[in-house]
Amino acid sequence: xxxxxxxxxxxxxxxxxxxxxxxxxxxxxxxxxxxxxxxxxxxxxxxxxxxxxxxxxxxxxxxxxxxxxxxxxxxxxxxxxxxxxxxxxxxxxxxxxxxxxxxxxxxxxxxxxxxxxxxxxxxxxxxxxxxxxxxxxxxxxxxxxxxxxxxxxxxxxxxxx
Numbered sequence: 116x117x118x119x120x121x122x123x124x125x126x127x128x129x130x131x132x133x134x135x136x137x138x139x140x141x142x143x144x145x146x147x148x149x150x151x152x153x154x155x156x157x158x159x160x161x162x163x164x165x166x167x168x169x170x171x172x173x174x175x176x177x178x179x180x181x182x183x184x185x186x187x188x189x190x191x192x193x194x195x196x197x198x199x200x201x202x203x204x205x206x207x208x209x210x211x212x213x214x215x216x217x218x219x220x221x222x223x224x225x226x227x228x229x230x231x232x233x234x235x236x237x238x239x240x241x242x243x244x245x246x247x248x249x250x251x252x253x254x255x256x257x258x259x260x261x262x263x264x265x266x267x268x269x270x271x272x273x274x275x276x
Contacts (some may be wrong), residue, residue, distance in 0.1 A: 152194055
């Protein structure tokens with residue numbers, strides 16, 4: 116299925132790898148998962164604690180801390196759902212480009228590695244240099260730019276569009 120007047124179903128777009136979609140459908144359908152992930156990430160960055168808790172001056176059980184951690188659990192779950200939905204979209208678009216659908220996993224994997232590096236570095240007690248997080252970030256950015264260029268601007272090869 117490529118771009119046509121018929122609107123593809125939710126199941127087709129976000130829950131299966133079979134089929135083909137054009138660049139316009141990919142771009143429109145990507146707005147949802149990417150927008151949700153970016154909005155939730157902005158909230159996570161805003162509420163993330165800036166320093167470790169000092170239990171000598173703070174209560175051991177603090178409702179606001181519990182709420183932040185509950186949000187982070189929900190955030191992680193929804194982020195994985197968004198990544199899976201985007202994977203299915205991109206796999207169909209890569210297939211339409213005549214490339215293996217498995218390439219759709221590169222962007223989520225690169226983002227996961229970059230996030231893990233950024234999380235681990237401050238906790239590594241000096242074993243991971245800070246500059247290495249920038250290498251992971253640049254690598255993830257390069258994969259994202261390549262994926263967006265390939266899927267958003269590349270012509271369909273199998274469908275002839």
